[in-house]
Amino acid sequence: MTTWQGWQHFATAPPLTPPRPGDAPRSTEERLAYHSAFVTVRTPRHRHLTTQVRTLMLLGRHQQTTARPSLIVTGPAAAGKTTALIEVGRTCHLAHTRKHPAPPGRHHQQVPVAYLLVPPGATAKTLATEFARYLGIPVTTRMTQARITSAVCHTYAQAGVRLVLIDEIHRLNPRTITGAEAADLLKDLTERIKATFVYSGIDVAATPLFSGVRGAQLAGRASLITCGPLPTRHGTRRPFTDLVTDREAALDLTQHTPRTLPRHASYLHQRTAGRIGSLARLIRQAAITAICDGTERITKKSLEAIQLDHLAEEHSRPRTRRPTQTA
Numbered sequence: 001m002t003t004w005q006g007w008q009h010f011a012t013a014p015p016l017t018p019p020r021p022g023d024a025p026r027s028t029e030e031r032l033a034y035h036s037a038f039v040t041v042r043t044p045r046h047r048h049l050t051t052q053v054r055t056l057m058l059l060g061r062h063q064q065t066t067a068r069p070s071l072i073v074t075g076p077a078a079a080g081k082t083t084a085l086i087e088v089g090r091t092c093h094l095a096h097t098r099k100h101p102a103p104p105g106r107h108h109q110q111v112p113v114a115y116l117l118v119p120p121g122a123t124a125k126t127l128a129t130e131f132a133r134y135l136g137i138p139v140t141t142r143m144t145q146a147r148i149t150s151a152v153c154h155t156y157a158q159a160g161v162r163l164v165l166i167d168e169i170h171r172l173n174p175r176t177i178t179g180a181e182a183a184d185l186l187k188d189l190t191e192r193i194k195a196t197f198v199y200s201g202i203d204v205a206a207t208p209l210f211s212g213v214r215g216a217q218l219a220g221r222a223s224l225i226t227c228g229p230l231p232t233r234h235g236t237r238r239p240f241t242d243l244v245t246d247r248e249a250a251l252d253l254t255q256h257t258p259r260t261l262p263r264h265a266s267y268l269h270q271r272t273a274g275r276i277g278s279l280a281r282l283i284r285q286a287a288i289t290a291i292c293d294g295t296e297r298i299t300k301k302s303l304e305a306i307q308l309d310h311l312a313e314e315h316s317r318p319r320t321r322r323p324t325q326t327a
Contacts, residue, residue, distance in 0.1 A: 001086065001115050004135055010086070011093040011113070015039070018250040028291060031252045035287040038280065040087060041246045044239070045080070049073065049225060050088050056223070057092075057162060057196045067190040067221055070197040072169070074204040075227035080276030084227060085165050085200045089113045092163050111135065111159035114195075118171040124181040128152060131189070135159060149185065153192040161195050170201035174214045183214050190221075229274030232266065240274055241265040247283050255296035264300050271308065282308055 001007045016039045019026070026034065052071060060068030073081050096112035116130050125145040131152045132139045139148055166186075173179035190197050199222070204210070210219050230240040241262055248261040261268065261283070272278035285306050286298045295302070 002117055002130070002134060004111055004114075007089075007093075007113065007115050007134075011090045012097075019252045025254075026252060031291055032288060034252055035284050035291070038284050039250045040083060041243060041250070042087070043080075043230075043243060043276070045227060046084050046087055049084050050091055052223065052225060053088050053092065053163070053196065053198060060196055067187065068194075068196055070190065070199065070222040072204050072218075072222045072224050073198065073200040073227055074224060075202070076229070076275070077202055078275040078277035079227045079229060081200045081202075081227045082167055083276070085167060085198065086115065088198070089115055089163065089165050096162065111156075111161050113163045113165065114156070114161050115165045116167070118166060118168045118182075120171055121178070122171060122182045123178040124185040127182045127185055131156075145185070149188065149192075153189070156193045156195070161193065164189075164193065164195045164197045165200070166197065167200045169199040169209065170204055170207050173208050174212060175208045179208075180214065183209070183218075187214075187217060230269075230276065231274065232269050238265070240269050243276070243279065244268055247279070251283075251287055251298070253287060253290055253296045253298070256290070256298055260298060260300075264303070267300060268303070271303070278308055282306055 001010050016034060016037055018039060056069050056071055073085055075081050093113045096110070100110060114131070114134050116134055119126050119130060125148065128145055128148040129139050131137075132148055132155075135152075135155050137148075137151050137155050139151075172182055172186075174183040186197075201207070201209075205224065209215055230243060232238060232240050244265050245262045248256075248258070268279060268282070272282060282303065283298070286303055289306070290296055290298055290302065
C-alpha cells in the first residue's frame, strides 16, 4: 500500500462480508482465503480516531503560515495501530472520491491520501525517496535530497494530497545526525505540503521523538492518541467481549457453536493481553485450523493448541517466583 496504485486498490476493493443466511456455501479454498484476510471490525477507537482526523483536516484546511496540526497514534505492539490508521485513510479516501467524482470516461486524477512507512535507519534522503516512490516520482542516485523534496512538494500539491499517513515513526531517532536530518525533513514537508499528517508508532511518547528542541516542536503541533490494550470492562461496557462477539459473528465455520468465544472472553483477554492484533491472529488461525482438520468449530481446547506471537505468549505465561534463599 506504499504506492498510489496499491493504496487505491486497497481503498476501493469491496470489503469482505461475513456469510449471510441464504447465501450459497463457499468452497473450502474461499473460506480459507476469507479467514486469512478476515473482516475488519470497527471499534469505538476507530470511530474516535476518524473523528479526530476529520476535525484536524478541517482545522488546518485554510492554514497558510505554519504547519497544520497533526496527530500521533501510539501504543504497544499488536494493539491495532496500523489497522486503525489505514481504516481512517480508507474512510477519507472514499469520502473524498464520493464528493469529488472523476469526470465520465476518465480515471480519478486526485490523490487524497498518501500512506508511507519510515524505512529502517531513515535518512532525510531515503525518507524523501519514500514520499517520491508513493506517487511514482522518478528519482536517480545523483539527485540531491533538496531536489527530491522539491519534486515531492510540487507533485503532492498537483495531486491534491490532503492526508499523509506515516507508519513506523518510532524508527526515527533525532539523537543521531541522520535521524535529526530526517526529522527536520518531516517538519519541512508539513509546512510545504497542504495536508494533515498523522503518524503511528510503538510507544512514541517514550522515544527520543519527544525530547530536545525537535521533540518540543513536534509535541507542540501534534495531538496524541493512545491505542492501548482493550480493557475487560469500561464502566458498564465490556469492550473486549464486544470485540470477541463481533469477531465470532464473522466466522464462516459450518459446525461452530454460537457464543462459544464470548463465554471464553476472560481466557482470550489473558492470552492476548487485550491486544487487538493478537486476538485477530488467534481467532483467524483457529478458524483456519478448524477448516483444515475438518472440525469446523473453535473451542477452548483448540485455542489452547494455537501458538501465538512471542509477545502475547510471554505475557500469558505464568510467572514463577524464585525460591527464597536462606542463610
